[in-house]
Amino acid sequence: MTEDANLPEADxxxxxxxxxxxPFELISDLLEEDRLPTLSGLRDDGYFGPLETVPYIMSSCxxxxxxxxxxxxKHGVFDFYSNEFREGTYFREPIDSSTRDGPxxxxxxxxxxxxxxxxNVPMTYPVPExxxxxxxxxxSPGISFTNLTPPAKRVVWxxxxxxxxxxxxxxxxx
Numbered sequence: 001m002t003e004d005a006n007l008p009e010a011d012x013x014x015x016x017x018x019x020x021x022x023p024f025e026l027i028s029d030l031l032e033e034d035r036l037p038t039l040s041g042l043r044d045d046g047y048f049g050p051l052e053t054v055p056y057i058m059s060s061c062x063x064x065x066x067x068x069x070x071x072x073x074k075h076g077v078f079d080f081y082s083n084e085f086r087e088g089t090y091f092r093e094p095i096d097s098s099t100r101d102g103p104x105x106x107x108x109x110x111x112x113x114x115x116x117x118x119x120n121v122p123m124t125y126p127v128p129e130x131x132x133x134x135x136x137x138x139x140s141p142g143i144s145f146t147n148l149t150p151p152a153k154r155v156v157w158x159x160x161x162x163x164x165x166x167x168x169x170x171x172x173x174x
Contacts, residue, residue, distance in 0.1 A: 015042065015046070017039070017042065018051075020063070020122055020138065021059065024049075024050040024051075027039075031043060051066075054071075054072060056072075056078070058078065058079060058080075059080075059122055059123075059138065060077050060078075060079060060080045060095065060122070060123055060139070061077050061078050061079070063121070063122040063123040063138075064077040064100050064123050066105075067100075067104035067105050067106075067121070067123060067124070068100065068101075068102040068103070068104055068105075069105075070101070070102055074101065074102070075100045075101050075102055076099065076100060076101045077095060077099060077100050077123070079095070080094055080095060080139065081093065081094055081095060082094075082095055082099065094139065095139070096123075096125050096126060096139055097123055097124055097125055097126055097127075097128070098126060100123070103128075104123075104124065104128055106118050106121075106124070106128040106130050106134055107128040107129065107130070109130075110128070110129070110130040110131055115131065115132050116130045116131070116134070117130075117133050118130070118134045118135070119134075119135045119137075120135060120136075120137040120138075121137045122137045122138035122139065123137070123138065123139060124136050124137050125137070125139055125140040125141070
């Protein structure tokens with residue numbers, strides 16, 4: 001019998017916290033100064049470390065790479081805007097998750113019968129079809145209930161002794 005045989009069974013729960021544009025060194029310093037006690041607790045009970053990014057540091061490209069596991073040449077996101085101009089203008093259309101080639105992490109986990117909830121993950125609008133819920137992040141067109149999956153009139157999520165409650169008024173369910 002090995003030492004590992006006495007370990008409790010893992011519950012396979014993963015909480016992934018990603019801060020767009022937050023330098024690892026700054027977060028590390030704030031943790032050492034005890035200025036982020038909740039994150040400090042998460043770090044102490046899990047894994048904390050720097051994440052490599054894409055060569056051309058652009059949030060849309062980096063998050064798409066993280067979410068799909070593909071490089072920019074394969075998922076097709078290099079910028080926040082498409083390379084096509086509106087006719088007669090110099091205005092380029094903003095991209096969204098439908099522009100990206102390939103399923104994202106939420107879809108992949110959901111397809112493997114994993115419970116997935118995601119809040120404010122960049123480059124996830126329109127939000128993926130997941131069984132639990134998803135709220136679109138950066139590049140969402142605004143706060144609306146088209147940012148939610150499933151489209152709901154009320155979402156309640158218990159988190160760390162508190163609750164996140166999102167309600168929609170005057171919804172027509174017909």
